[in-house]
Amino acid sequence: MSPADVQYISTYRVRPLNSNKESGKIPLTPWDLTLLPVQYIQKGILFLKPQSRQTKEEQAFLVDQLKKSLAPTLDFFFPLAGRLAMEKHKDDSISFFIKCNDQGASLVHAPAEVLVSDILDPVYVPPVVYRFFPINYATNYDGLRLPLLSIQVTFLIDGIFIGCTMNHSVCDGSSFWHFMNSWSAVTRGKAGELVERGLGWAAWLLNQTITSHNDSEVRSSWEAWMKKPLLMTRSKAATGLITGSSPRFNVYENDFGWGKPIGVRSGCGNKSEGNISVYPGPVEGSVEIEACLLTNTLKAMGEDLEFSVYAKQLLFLFSFFFIKSIS
Numbered sequence: 001m002s003p004a005d006v007q008y009i010s011t012y013r014v015r016p017l018n019s020n021k022e023s024g025k026i027p028l029t030p031w032d033l034t035l036l037p038v039q040y041i042q043k044g045i046l047f048l049k050p051q052s053r054q055t056k057e058e059q060a061f062l063v064d065q066l067k068k069s070l071a072p073t074l075d076f077f078f079p080l081a082g083r084l085a086m087e088k089h090k091d092d093s094i095s096f097f098i099k100c101n102d103q104g105a106s107l108v109h110a111p112a113e114v115l116v117s118d119i120l121d122p123v124y125v126p127p128v129v130y131r132f133f134p135i136n137y138a139t140n141y142d143g144l145r146l147p148l149l150s151i152q153v154t155f156l157i158d159g160i161f162i163g164c165t166m167n168h169s170v171c172d173g174s175s176f177w178h179f180m181n182s183w184s185a186v187t188r189g190k191a192g193e194l195v196e197r198g199l200g201w202a203a204w205l206l207n208q209t210i211t212s213h214n215d216s217e218v219r220s221s222w223e224a225w226m227k228k229p230l231l232m233t234r235s236k237a238a239t240g241l242i243t244g245s246s247p248r249f250n251v252y253e254n255d256f257g258w259g260k261p262i263g264v265r266s267g268c269g270n271k272s273e274g275n276i277s278v279y280p281g282p283v284e285g286s287v288e289i290e291a292c293l294l295t296n297t298l299k300a301m302g303e304d305l306e307f308s309v310y311a312k313q314l315l316f317l318f319s320f321f322f323i324k325s326i327s
């Protein structure tokens with residue numbers, strides 16, 4: 001098994017069903033701007049195939065169905081169909097914003113001579129997994145020329161992997177999985193909560209979130225950032241332990257019509273020493289942890305019996321409080 005086992009058949013550009021060009025531009029906040037130098041979010045979910053060894057025609061049909069469901073989903077997530085844009089002002093300052101121009105998201109069709117067990121069984125994530133994601137190593141700044149959303153559907157021998165690469169200056173983890181939840185719901189044939197309740201409900205939720213913040217504190221923070229902007233870089237991120245994702249994200253309910261996921265993996269983006277991703281496990285109440293550590297660090301941890309005992313206790317307590325908080 002090697003990265004060469006993945007072939008790329010076709011790439012499609014998918015636009016929203018309805019034009020959103022009148023939405024104009026959406027300015028990036030100082031927090032969004034700090035993420036410009038770092039890389040896109042890359043998360044993917046693994047499914048078992050309804051049947052092994054699908055024909056090329058069957059694969060093409062499924063990809064076509066995903067294209068058809070992605071378009072109406074982008075009606076509600078139309079900024080993802082745009083591009084980043086930059087504007088220089090008279091005082092020599094520069095501002096960034098999302099240009100809602102309906103240039104579209106990309107959807108890649110790729111088969112791979114890889115088994116589901118090749119992905120799930122190893123303790124270490126095999127390098128071939130990184131080939132299941134489009135536009136690897138792109139920084140959020142590259143959204144000036146690249147799609148803000150790129151998706152790859154990889155047909156394994158006995159499974160399907162949907163890898164999603166999304167601009168992190170445009171979306172956070174919650175938005176990422178909200179998009180995936182909505183797209184899978186549309187694919188199954190129903191539009192989900194957003195369509196059922198309408199855009200007015202979504203706007204109300206946004207208003208609730210905004211009003212929950214103290215105005216003076218937010219303004220003070222932004223003004224301080226404007227005086228001394230700080231951008232996040234990989235070198236800064238590598239100086240400590242960083243935890244991303246969340247066990248609260250709705251990962252294993254993404255059913256596109258052929259069953260729920262059996263695994264979740266991340267791409268090669270933003271990989272650095274000390275990067276930890278936490279996901280809900282496939283079994284209710286369980287938690288999965290993906291750690292990016294140097295080989296020597298991993299070896300030392302594996303040989304440290306005291307650490308192993310402590311880690312198991314910590315995971316038990318974490319799972320207990322997580323279950324208690326959602327019950």
